[in-house]
Ligand SMILES: Nc1ncnc2c1ncn2[C@@H]1O[C@H](COP(=O)(O)OP(=O)(O)O)[C@@H](O)[C@H]1O
């Protein structure tokens with residue numbers, strides 16, 4: 001764990017122990033989300049890697065924050081710690097430390113300079129299977145800290161590990177990201193197929209986002225292909241959430257480690273993100289879901 005953090009620091013040219021950015025500090029105590037309001041859990045997944053999940057997760061979170069929502073982005077990508085790299089931050093602790101009772105959830109949630117909070121969740125969830133009942137209960141208790149947020153966005157790893165399926169099954173919304181590339185389309189259908197066959201009682205809406213389009217028509221065409229095939233062969237309803245323009249601001253902002261939504265809200269990519277958020281807000285979000293249901297689904301109990 002420490003070795004990985006060390007490697008990241010060196011990759012990013014940071015001194016050991018140095019604060020990654022002025023925005024990085026322990027999450028301050030915040031009052032909980034207004035009573036009665038449920039936390040909406042959005043899982044972002046894809047078949048193929050590199051299609052834009054992390055950019056979508058982070059920038060959508062910032063767009064939500066600008067609407068006055070409290071948002072936590074959980075980085076559940078086991079491979080690379082993308083979310084924090086995009087924000088130029090290096091979290092010292094993650095869910096693993098919470099599971100091991102070395103830290104509380106409150107202590108590992110980090111404020112950022114963009115009005116969103118992040119949780120490094122990666123290494124934690126793969127350990128859940130080995131927890132004792134007492135550890136599990138304690139961890140579940142800690143997870144409820146996330147209820148301070150209105151929105152929790154989970155950036156998952158590409159493909160269909162058990163982790164990804166668990167998050168997709170437990171979330172209120174699952175966003176599948178693809179690009180117009182044939183390989184990405186095939187893999188998007190692949191993950192939808194596995195979700196449809198592996199998850200019992202899938203009662204969430206699968207939402208499709210086509211990233212890196214040249215035109216709105218291109219996005220719609222790609223979406224229609226996937227939606228039609230899913231309906232025909234899997235009898236599964238997939239909803240088209242919208243597209244994101246291919247925009248040079250995206251790679252540029254990744255390089256600068258500053259999310260594009262904060263760089264230029266009038267950029268094509270930012271406008272696309274704002275549209276997507278508006279679309280999600282228009283879709284139903286049943287009251288009986290939220291964090292309690294999420295945790296119950298993840299662990300099989302509350
Ligand atoms: N809308 C876009 N326009 C241009 N390039 C993009 C766009 N979305 C993603 N990219 C490129 O793809 C790369 C991978 O995106 P990322 O969000 O890290 O994907 P993932 O999390 O799915 O692996 C980005 O660094 C960027 O260079």
Ligand SMILES: [Mg+2]
Pocket residue numbers: 053054055077082155
């Ligand atoms: Mg990623």
